[in-house]
Amino acid sequence: MNDPLRLGIAGLGTVGTGVVRIIRQKADLLARRAGRPVTISAVSARSRGKERGVPLGDYAWEDDPVALARREDVDVFVELMGGHDGTAKEATEAAIAAGKDVVTANKALLAHHGHALALEAEAAGRVIRFEAAVAGGIPVIKALTEGLAGNDMTRVMGVMNGTCNYILTRMQSAGLPYEEVFQEASDLGYLEADPQLDVGGIDAAHKLSLLASIAFGTQVDFGSVQMEGIGAITIEDITHAADMGYRIKLLGVAQMTGSGLEQRMTPCLVPATSPLGQLEGGTNMVVLEGDNVEQIVLRGPGAGMGPTASAVMGDVMDIARGFRMPAFGQPAAGLKQAQPAEGGTAAPYYLRMSLTDKPGALAKVATALGDAGISINRLRQYDHSGPDAPVLIVTHKAARGDLDRAMAAMPGLGVVTNLPIALRIESV
């Protein structure tokens, strides 16, 4: 048997504990598969005394993750602390500088510093792997970087925040308003400490920016992701969308357009019968489209101890087997700076607004849309008891710029009584 691969694990929350458990329980299986034992030399976490349900006495303890990252007896630094600055970044850089490979589940760190870290790792001849950072247990980084390496990718899409998908599907199935389901999700512990990471789309946008970098050979550009959360989605939107054969999803889309890289993480309408439309609850789904492979759809748990630890172990096993590759699938030094797309690709849109119940109100809206070059495909005015009439419009394909112009004009018409909402209808 060859030398063991020795891990230093920083962070013993759910995922870290899950990784320790797998390595303890499956020592023989992992060694057979990797051709060498996988062992843990040392661990680190905020609180040493906390009961974690797994024995840690065999491992050296470090209070300081940076010290852990530099230990002589560590080959791979496993970063499961989280946070995009501070200790996680410092320890990761220390590990690379000390000649360690890195496995991390930290999407925020990579979305903000992935390119710089990849450059550092390559200069040091080390690898960084981050399967667990995107879509939990689904081996999507592997599929994209390795399995589909013979493709020019054309589009990457995904529902990559389970909490948002839980909220949206629960609103639909239980007929409950957003606020109530948000509270439920909070009570169930589904939300991050800062809920905007989830419902604001930030967490999912982190993931999208990583997939986009790999798919299109560009430097990670999280700052250019067009981002909208799900907070403005009402139960009426969900019901009306369903009436028309759609589901509302917080959908990430990345594609290379004539004017540059388009990256969006926004609530979209997708056909109810599509795999994305059928996705219920906290499950994640990623759709990978390439010029040769056409379309691959991957679906699985986006979070949780077992699935996320499974993804971490996939990376650890790759390193144990000697698989070495640049973080984003090609040398970071050769990745082009992303040129953000202007305006983005055209699409039909779903519009929802309330109008004063006066003659001519609808005509004013229709005229404003027409003036912006947007034509109406379907329109529904719903029965109403109050003074305002809820109106839904599905447009024909419209440029984002035209749509923004039309939406900006709405308040000035004197007939729109709410903040109108516009959701893209994505062809999936």
Added chain:
Amino acid sequence: MNDPLRLGIAGLGTVGTGVVRIIRQKADLLARRAGRPVTISAVSARSRGKERGVPLGDYAWEDDPVALARREDVDVFVELMGGHDGTAKEATEAAIAAGKDVVTANKALLAHHGHALALEAEAAGRVIRFEAAVAGGIPVIKALTEGLAGNDMTRVMGVMNGTCNYILTRMQSAGLPYEEVFQEASDLGYLEADPQLDVGGIDAAHKLSLLASIAFGTQVDFGSVQMEGIGAITIEDITHAADMGYRIKLLGVAQMTGSGLEQRMTPCLVPATSPLGQLEGGTNMVVLEGDNVEQIVLRGPGAGMGPTASAVMGDVMDIARGFRMPAFGQPAAGLKQAQPAEGGTAAPYYLRMSLTDKPGALAKVATALGDAGISINRLRQYDHSGPDAPVLIVTHKAARGDLDRAMAAMPGLGVVTNLPIALRIESV
């Protein structure tokens, strides 16, 4: 730039031509991703003069694939000829003996000789990779062998023959009988030269046996796959199943049971709302279940030039990147001989039969089932114009042995006027 990886491609049908095209069109991209150029030294096919729509003049030509496999200027032998004996086997063995790595799309070859070839390759320090042999463009071997390497797999399932799924879903959507849709599929060129490979379940069973070997660490055991084709499925079965909320799929299932390895490739009922139930047309789907990852579902094109060539290129790129691993995810010498499960896991079954329209007929059937220890969950007798009454029964969970006993008793009851059919209802 490092030394190129030099391919010898045997077989220039759809897939081989697709691989040549990718390597010609994406030379720069592939070199960036692999860290070295990927080139073609020589090719081989049955007919040299045939027009294939891609220039071959840059490559040496070999009439004999075995000679191709042994060429000095070939690092990887790409076997795209097909057939489980004869030249494909001989050339693959020659390649290994000559110190070449092998990439193949040949499921039949591996289902029959995979274990022996893996042993030969390991003895020679060479790798065999076969992503394209299972589920076309879906990187399922990679997901299972690498991405999920930190799991004990609990079950592997899949719809892995696009032609069968096309036939079954087309029967349902167009309301056409099997024979007619079979003829359509034949006219469209969807069927293998020997259609039993498709509709008899053989091709899909080849694939299942490869997944089972990887998932459960056993030697490929194609001979033990319980196999039933789709030829006995009627439009009535499909309609009745739909009435009850099910779809009929040619479903492969492999799982380790208390009595050994269960491998089945049989028509099954699955819930219409499940990802498998929703799978339409020629698309493939594989479901991977592991103790940590829970459930991963992969969906994509199961055949075609682009998707299959994409899978071949995934393997080629792995070799170019220096990823080296035993064919079935752990050393072949350590794979246990599979112990076929006795009887298999219990499940509810769907039964369809015709009864003589006489008092007491149904009672006789119910008694025969009861005598075999099988209890009835749902029963429907349909309106009928002819002399025989079509009867559908859904049983409670039954052991396969009990079911076989009951079905064997049916003809002797004197009231069943057709050959009754029994389809397993799989919980997915």
